[in-house]
Amino acid sequence: xxxxxxxxxxxxxxxxxxxxxxxxxxxxxxxxxxxxxxxxxxxxxxxxxxxxxxxxxxxxxxxxxxxxxxxxxxxxxxxxxxxxxxxxxxxxxxxxxxxxxxxxxxxxxxxxxxxxxxxxxxxxxxxxxxxxxxxxxxxxxxxxxxxxxxxxxxxxxxxxxxxxxxxxxxxxxxxxxxxxxxxxxxxxxxxxxxxxxxxxxxxxxxxxxxxxxxxxxxxxxxxxxxxxxxxxxxxxxxxxxxxxxxxxxxxxxxxxxxxxxxxxxxxxxxxxxxxxxxxxxxxxxxxxxxxxxxxxxxxxxxxxxxxxxxxxxxxxxxxxxxxxxxxxxxxxxxxxxxxxxxxxxxxxxxxxxxxxxxxxxxxxxxxxxxxxxxxxxxxxxxxxxxxxxxxxxxxxxxxxxxxxxxxxxxxxxxxxxxxxxxxxxxxxxxxxxxxxxxxxxxxxxxxxxxxxxxxxxxxxxxxxxxxxxxxxxxxxxxxxxxxxxxxxxxxxxxxxxxxxxxxxxxxxxxxxxxxxxxxxxxxxxxxxxxxxxxxxxxxxxxxxxxxxxxxxxxxxxxxxxxxxxxxxxxxxxxxxxxxxxxxxxxxxxxxxxxxxxxxxxxxxxxxxxxxxxxxxxxxxxxxxxxxxxxxxxxxxxxxxxxxxxxxxxxxxxxxxxxxxxxxxxxxxxxxxxxxxxx
Numbered sequence: 316x317x318x319x320x321x322x323x324x325x326x327x328x329x330x331x332x333x334x335x336x337x338x339x340x341x342x343x344x345x346x347x348x349x350x351x352x353x354x355x356x357x358x359x360x361x362x363x364x365x366x367x368x369x370x371x372x373x374x375x376x377x378x379x380x381x382x383x384x385x386x387x388x389x390x391x392x393x394x395x396x397x398x399x400x401x402x403x404x405x406x407x408x409x410x411x412x413x414x415x416x417x418x419x420x421x422x423x424x425x426x427x428x429x430x431x432x433x434x435x436x437x438x439x440x441x442x443x444x445x446x447x448x449x450x451x452x453x454x455x456x457x458x459x460x461x462x463x464x465x466x467x468x469x470x471x472x473x474x475x476x477x478x479x480x481x482x483x484x485x486x487x488x489x490x491x492x493x494x495x496x497x498x499x500x501x502x503x504x505x506x507x508x509x510x511x512x513x514x515x516x517x518x519x520x521x522x523x524x525x526x527x528x529x530x531x532x533x534x535x536x537x538x539x540x541x542x543x544x545x546x547x548x549x550x551x552x553x554x555x556x557x558x559x560x561x562x563x564x565x566x567x568x569x570x571x572x573x574x575x576x577x578x579x580x581x582x583x584x585x586x587x588x589x590x591x592x593x594x595x596x597x598x599x600x601x602x603x604x605x606x607x608x609x610x611x612x613x614x615x616x617x618x619x620x621x622x623x624x625x626x627x628x629x630x631x632x633x634x635x636x637x638x639x640x641x642x643x644x645x646x647x648x649x650x651x652x653x654x655x656x657x658x659x660x661x662x663x664x665x666x667x668x669x670x671x672x673x674x675x676x677x678x679x680x681x682x683x684x685x686x687x688x689x690x691x692x693x694x695x696x697x698x699x700x701x702x703x704x705x706x707x708x709x710x711x712x713x714x715x716x717x718x719x720x721x722x723x724x725x726x727x728x729x730x731x732x733x734x735x736x737x738x739x740x741x742x743x744x745x746x747x748x749x750x751x752x753x754x755x756x757x758x759x760x761x762x763x764x765x766x767x768x769x770x771x772x773x774x775x776x777x778x779x780x781x782x783x784x785x786x787x788x789x790x791x792x793x794x795x796x797x798x799x800x801x802x803x804x805x806x807x808x809x810x811x812x813x814x815x816x817x818x819x820x821x822x823x824x825x826x827x828x829x830x831x832x833x834x835x836x837x838x839x840x841x842x843x844x845x846x847x848x849x850x851x852x853x854x855x856x857x858x859x860x861x862x863x864x865x866x867x868x869x870x871x872x873x874x875x876x877x878x879x880x881x882x883x884x885x886x887x888x889x890x891x892x893x894x895x896x897x898x899x900x901x902x903x904x905x906x907x908x909x910x911x912x913x914x915x916x917x918x919x920x921x922x923x924x925x926x927x928x929x930x931x932x933x934x935x936x937x938x939x940x941x942x943x944x945x946x947x948x949x950x951x952x953x954x955x956x957x958x959x960x961x962x963x964x965x966x967x968x969x970x971x972x973x974x975x976x977x978x979x980x981x982x983x984x985x986x987x988x989x990x991x992x993x
């Protein structure tokens with residue numbers, strides 16, 4: 316079957332140009348797609364969500380040899396089933412008019428698993444390039460590939476890559492241009508390349524002929540007939556739904572069901588296992604032809620890497636190392652964040668004194684512009700961004716080196732009891748630095764259910780700003796013992812929340828499927844780019860809203876609206892929580908920045924000629940810190956939660972956490988009052 320590749324002239328988006336090539340990067344997780352994407356596009360990237368979906372979409376562009384390339388980095392997936400949102404959006408996008416060709420990125424050290432996805436992509440009849448990445452690691456294992464043989468087998472361009480060093484990147488673009496200009500391109504003959512058993516092939520042939528009687532399903536789905544037939548046999552939900560929508564004759568569905576039962580009875584396995592086994596049989600034959608085994612001499616470096624791998628996943632030492640990594644990450648983030656935050660705060664103080672000296676402290680317009688907008692801006696920098704950037708930097712190092720997947724593996728069993736798998740540990744680690752990037756990181760979860768549970772749990776992790784309040788108030792005046800008590804309560808709430816959501820949210824937790832690639836030296840050029848890509852979401856999306864919120868709060872102060880607010884909140888703050896009436900306003904300010912609750916308390920006490928010990932009793936200190944720990948995270952986190960899910964869910968989480976904080980705070984207050992511990 317031949318195909319004129321430049322089908323794009325008919326596309327509505329690019330009708331006026333013949334030199335635009337649209338590429339989809341597709342492959343398993345952790346094969347180096349993101350590295351290739353960054354190498355190709357540099358900073359010409361945009362991040363958004365797929366239309367109608369919460370899965371992140373990475374797009375970029377570049378110019379090369381007179382051609383304009385539009386590149387989309389598809390989510391890393393293992394197959395073209397519809398078990399996850401990532402698989403669904405990838406499959407739908409690949410067969411859309413937005414793709415001219417696919418660059419299938421393959422990990423050279425895991426050919427068997429990666430080529431399974433390759434065979435599924437071939438079924439879609441889209442022009443494709445095979446990019447074989449991590450050749451340096453394969454060669455360190457004294458192995459190599461016969462690329463000429465591989466190209467002859469697949470009848471496709473095959474490019475060897477070492478993406479982290481940029482080797483092979485230009486060759487991908489050159490191959491794409493050559494493939495694009497090839498008017499005589501013909502797809503590989505899958506009947507030769509992928510041969511199922513005779514009983515399966517016979518049934519596929521019959522079903523394909525039957526399916527051709529229903530052109531509506533072919534037109535609506537956009538998939539080739541053979542791919543549709545295989546997915547019908549596999550009982551694919553999306554394909555079944557399309558068939559029902561176009562009112563396919565019941566005879567076809569009944570024939571599919573009959574053939575599926577016949578095959579399962581004949582092989583004694585479910586249909587997915589049968590088809591997968593047939594594909595893997597073909598893959599193993601190909602690997603036997605193209606994989607070159609060199610000397611079996613072991614290298615010290617490989618043995619060292621294997622030893623480190625064993626140690627970091629050990630049932631005892633693995634957890635000790637995880638604890639050290641967590642503490643090291645935490646102290647690094649705080650050291651850098653506190654240092655930079657102190658500099659920014661000092662700059663803001665100097666500028667504030669200059670502004671107040673020049674324009675006066677009570678000039679309303681300057682209060683709105685400087686104290687409101689300027690305070691919000693500098694507050695976001697010194698209170699959030701200085702922790703976000705170094706934390707993401709460390710996380711990218713851990714990710715690029717290969718450690719994070721091992722941490723997720725260690726915690727997988729424990730996290731299943733909360734309705735999620737081990738990947739949630741990664742976002743929780745992020746949460747200790749800042750809830751904003753942590754909740755944004757929950758997009759790595761496979762299902763919407765797991766993402767929502769992960770967001771709820773991660774938003775309860777005490778961030779750097781909360782730590783400031785707890786250590787500056789309870790730690791300073793009551794001792795570290797009471798700090799530990801507060802953390803026990805906090806993490807008990809996290810566990811309880813997980814159990815409740817796991818029980819009442821429909822669906823079940825998926826198994827952890829995560830590639831643990833070999834440990835390797837981090838590529839700091841890639842790490843810096845990834846750190847910026849992660850951080851700029853806060854800069855572009857959350858920062859403007861924080862500034863607007865700062866302006867709004869300053870207006871409330873100017874018009875003396877906060878005093879009535881304190882009075883309105885007094886039944887909660889004074890009666891239920893047993894706090895001074897002024898804390899109502901301070902807790903509201905905490906939505907902007909949690910540490911503002913403590914800062915405002917100190918300022919108020921100083922203005923009254925008092926100390927915090929004079930203003931708050933020990934019970935009030937603990938209650939105030941406890942409520943601050945548990946109630947809704949900062950407004951920037953709420954925005955990110957809404958971006959990842961919906962505003963409805965973000966508000967539900969906010970209401971739930973405020974309720975939990977007030978409930979526990981009130982119980983704590985009345986418990987101490989009744990039993991008179993202090």
